[in-house]
Amino acid sequence: MQPSPERQREMLRQMQTIRRFEERASDDYHGGAIYGVVHCYIGEEAVAVGVCSTLNRDDQIISTHRGHGHCIAKGADLNRMMAELYGRETGYCKGKGGSMHIADFGIGMLGANGIVAGGIAIVTGAGLAAQLDGKGRVAVSFFGDGASNAGPFHESLNIAAAWKLPVIFVCENNLYAAQTSAAETHAQEDIAARAHGYGIPGVIVDGNDVLAVHGAAAKAVARARAGEGPTLIECKTYRWRRHTERVNQPDFRPEHEIEVWLKKDPIARLVAHLKSQQGQLTDAEWQEMDRQVLRGIEEAVGFAKSSPFPKPEAALEDVFAS
Ligand SMILES: Cc1ncc(C[n+]2csc(CCOP(=O)(O)OP(=O)(O)O)c2C)c(N)n1
Ligand SMILES: [Mg+2]
Structure with missing residues (x-):
């Protein structure tokens, strides 16, 4: 069943929030205000939003190095996210984690993860906990095509299948793992086909169609x-930007391939869909939604900039659980 028009507009707002958040994060990274590394999710917004729109607050997700979209789709606070990117004390990790380490257990966001495939095993454990709890919770792992070649992917699918754990493995196949194309490292094009080896359903979905992702999820x-x-x-999706915002990394993706995928913009597609359904979205409403999203981002940047940096003497705090 398709989500209601109201729900679809909310999904649109979330996708646009992810895009605007990252456009700003990228600008401020290049402007020298954001430190560390920023991996943009732009172009892939429909995956996080399509999946998270099927989850309850207490369902748990785990993310990757490209994690802003998953955080926003699960309901994270933009101020605390931006403050974390800015390295400020008010950020999710008190400014000591940065873009790749945002977690918010209160909304079921177990964390971004700089270790490729690292999250897959963690979420399988969360699935086991959910099964033992018996409250009907599910756990979702987002990971890339590159991660699907790492050991934890296979070990986790195997044990989750054997124990019938309430886990959803969501592979964001954007055709590249950093500078390496999936065609060079996957003898079989479809990662979903691997599911059959573990006796579970493997589903392929257009990752730029948020309603299709929602339905599959x-x-x-x-x-x-x-x-x-x-x-x-x-x-199946594509990142619009290079692997990271770092300027010194090459991007070997062919120009014509990028152009093809730019035309499959998941946001433009939902806008067009809503506009084509009489009365569900007007130009004026869409512009107003975007203005509101931009105001939220502006507010988050203001919050980040007005927050203090962590004190040097706090560097070793929170290293170990008490
Ligand atoms: C265990 C491990 N190996 C290598 C890296 C370096 N690395 C960071 S991102 C990345 C590519 C990951 O590709 P994919 O899983 O397809 O995710 P995408 O970046 O495309 O979203 C690599 C190799 C890492 N962070 N962790
Ligand atoms: Mg990839």
Whole structure:
């Protein structure tokens, strides 16, 4: 079943928030105000939003090095996110983690993760905890095509399938792992096909169609909640920007390939869909939504800039759990 028009507009707002957040993060990174590394999710927004729109607040997700979209889609606070990127004390990790380490257990966001494939095993553990709890919670792992070649992917799918854990494995196949094309490292094009080796459903979905992602995720979530076990969903998508915002890294992707994918903009597609359904979105409403999103980003930047940096003597605090 398709989400209501109201729900679809909310999904649009979230996708636009991810895009505007990262456009600003990129600008401020290049302007020298944001430190560390920033990996942009722009172009892939429909995956995080499509999946998270099927989840409850207490369902848990785990993210990757490209994690802003997952955080926003799960309901993270933009002020605290931006403050973290700015390295300020008011950030999610008190300014000591940066872009790749944002977590918010209160909304079921177990964390971004700089270790490729690292999150897959963690979320499988969260799935086991959910199964033992017996409250119907599910756990979702987002990871890339590159991560699907790492050991934790195979070990986690195997044990999750054997124990029928309530886990959804969401592969964001954007065709590249940093500078390496998936074609060079995958003998088989479809990652979803690997699911059959573990006896679970493997689903391929257009990752730039938020409603298609929502539909596939809703089915997987229902299956997990019913105790029938995990699903692997492969979302075919593409990142618009280079692997990271670092300027010294090459981008070997062919120009014509980038152009093809720019035309599949997931946000423009939902806008067009809503506009084509009479009365569901007007130009004026869309412009107003964007203005509101930009105001929220501006506010988050203001919050970050007015927050203090962490004190040097706090560097070793929070290293170990008390
Ligand atoms: C275990 C590990 N190996 C290598 C790296 C370096 N690295 C960071 S991102 C990345 C590519 C990941 O590709 P993919 O899983 O497809 O995710 P994408 O960046 O495309 O979203 C690599 C190799 C790392 N962070 N961790
Ligand atoms: Mg990739």
